[in-house]
Amino acid sequence: MEITIVTFDDFTDLDLFILWDLLNRVELPGWRVRFLGEAQSHTSSTGVEVKMHGPLEEANAADAVLFCSGRGSRLKMRDENFLGAFRLDESRQLIGAIDSGALLLGALGLLEGRRATTYPSADLKSLLEGMGAEVVWESFVREGNVATAAQCLAGQSLAGWVIETLAGAEYREKALRSVAPLDSLGVEL
Amino acid sequence: MEITIVTFDDFTDLDLFILWDLLNRVELPGWRVRFLGEAQSHTSSTGVEVKMHGPLEEANAADAVLFCSGRGSRLKMRDENFLGAFRLDESRQLIGAIDSGALLLGALGLLEGRRATTYPSADLKSLLEGMGAEVVWESFVREGNVATAAQCLAGQSLAGWVIETLAGAEYREKALRSVAPLDSLGVEL
Numbered sequence: 001m002e003i004t005i006v007t008f009d010d011f012t013d014l015d016l017f018i019l020w021d022l023l024n025r026v027e028l029p030g031w032r033v034r035f036l037g038e039a040q041s042h043t044s045s046t047g048v049e050v051k052m053h054g055p056l057e058e059a060n061a062a063d064a065v066l067f068c069s070g071r072g073s074r075l076k077m078r079d080e081n082f083l084g085a086f087r088l089d090e091s092r093q094l095i096g097a098i099d100s101g102a103l104l105l106g107a108l109g110l111l112e113g114r115r116a117t118t119y120p121s122a123d124l125k126s127l128l129e130g131m132g133a134e135v136v137w138e139s140f141v142r143e144g145n146v147a148t149a150a151q152c153l154a155g156q157s158l159a160g161w162v163i164e165t166l167a168g169a170e171y172r173e174k175a176l177r178s179v180a181p182l183d184s185l186g187v188e189l
Numbered sequence: 190m191e192i193t194i195v196t197f198d199d200f201t202d203l204d205l206f207i208l209w210d211l212l213n214r215v216e217l218p219g220w221r222v223r224f225l226g227e228a229q230s231h232t233s234s235t236g237v238e239v240k241m242h243g244p245l246e247e248a249n250a251a252d253a254v255l256f257c258s259g260r261g262s263r264l265k266m267r268d269e270n271f272l273g274a275f276r277l278d279e280s281r282q283l284i285g286a287i288d289s290g291a292l293l294l295g296a297l298g299l300l301e302g303r304r305a306t307t308y309p310s311a312d313l314k315s316l317l318e319g320m321g322a323e324v325v326w327e328s329f330v331r332e333g334n335v336a337t338a339a340q341c342l343a344g345q346s347l348a349g350w351v352i353e354t355l356a357g358a359e360y361r362e363k364a365l366r367s368v369a370p371l372d373s374l375g376v377e378l
Contacts, residue, residue: 014210014368021203021341024235033235046213046222051238120376139370150371152210153342157370179203181328181346182339187309 001166003033004062006104007052008082010072013044015098018155019066025175026167034058038082045071056085062093064162069099069119077103077127094165096147096158100124105146106131114143117150190355192222193251195293196241197271199261202233204287207344208255214364215356223247227271234260245274251282253351258288258308266292266316283354285336285347289313294335295320303332306339 003023007016016035023033036059037052044050059065065088067073076082086108088095097105099119105111112132117139118124125135140149140157149158156176164172192212196205205224212222223242232238248254254277256262265271275297277284286294288308294300301321306328307313314324329338329346338347345365353361 012210013206013213017202017206017210020235020237021201021206024202046209048209049240117371120371120378122378125378137371137376139372152368154370179341181343182306182309182326183328187326189309189311189314 001028001031001064002058002062003031003064003066003162003166004036004054004059005033005066005068006036006056006059006101007042007050007068008037008070008072008076009039009042010045010075011042011068011070012099012152013046013048014152015069015101015155016044016050018152019068019098019159022156022159022175022179023162025178026163026171028167028171031167034062038085056082059085060087060089063166064094064096066095066158066162067097067101067104069097069101071100073100073103077107083107090145094145094147094162096149096161098149098155098158099151102128102133102148103131105148106133110146111148114146115141116143116148117141118148119150190217190220190253191247191251192220192253192255192351192355193225193243193248194222194255194257195225195245195248195290196231196239196257197226197259197261197265198228198231199234199264200231200257200259201288201341202235202237203341204258204290204344205233205239207341208257208287208348211345211348211364211368212351214367215352215360217356217360220356223251227274245271248274249276249278252355253283253285255284255347255351256286256290256293258286258290260289262289262292266296272296279334283334283336283351285338285350287338287344287347288340291322291337292316292320294337295322299335300337303335304330305332305337306330307337308339 226241
């Protein structure tokens with residue numbers, strides 16, 4: 001299984017790393033998680049530089065493609081070179097986004113006539129509505145093979161959906177339990 | 190305010206980035222968050238390389254010092270060069286650790302006779318008890334100016350404690366609300 005996370009400059013750290021860390025907790029042969037971007041590395045809005053594993057075009061053959069979020073998404077939603085790299089196909093791929101990453105799904109025509117969620121701002125709501133989406137304020141919204149999640153920690157739902165669909169519910173449960181604050185679990189040693 | 194996060198090779202991505210991202214959401218003049226390490230960059234157990242902002246010794250003058258977690262902590266707890274860099278003082282500093290980062294607090298003598306929490310494993314419990322700690326299975330344990338947190342997402346409590354103590358409760362609330370999955374909040378736009 002090839003899982004890809006698409007990012008860009010001026011991304012939000014936690015949006016990227018909650019997806020990355022959870023998806024990497026699946027220990028199965030052939031399960032591979034990759035950062036994809038236009039450049040060899042991209043830098044977050046707090047200045048953290050992260051090396052990419054491959055170009056955007058790798059997303060087109062992946063089993064799952066998740067778009068990161070952050071201030072940079074507003075530039076990328078109008079960037080024809082960026083958008084032109086994608087030939088995504090929801091009939092054979094899981095496609096998702098966190099927070100303002102939904103703008104990129106919208107710009108690729110994937111949210112037309114669909115319910116979607118995003119970081120709660122009037123500006124993002126209006127931009128997504130302009131792309132044909134019906135914006136709802138839920139933490140995770142799935143329409144077929146296209147999903148959106150709202151606010152960084154809802155990345156748990158997005159990563160969990162990918163893990164459950166491609167690996168199974170037990171892997172999802174194991175990954176999410178291993179990061180949950182301890183109180184909520186109980187410990188037996 | 191100088192907030193430092195100490196890390197090392199073979200750290201856990203989400204442990205580092207939940208602290209980093211939340212602490213960087215405080216927008217106050219002079220509020221600065223820094224990664225400290227022995228090398229110019231350190232690489233996580235999934236292969237993500239992160240540049241450091243300064244050497245370990247900077248922790249000694251900081252207002253808060255948080256130790257990251259990950260497999261590498263078991264080497265560092267026995268590394269005299271690493272441990273020897275620190276001259277921490279809980280009378281004027283907030284000192285904390287997430288998950289196995291507690292081993293480093295223990296090795297520095299900061300957990301003796303104190304309650305502490307960590308990632309739930311028999312091995313970690315036994316190591317910490319050997320350093321004089323009373324291990325309790327709670328998500329966040331504070332004893333004076335020394336605190337420990339268990340499992341990545343409890344980094345919210347650790348970062349929240351630092352933010353509330355050094356900046357105020359309203360900044361803590363604002364940072365935590367801005368990452369919580371949307372459902373739990375309600376949205377008014």
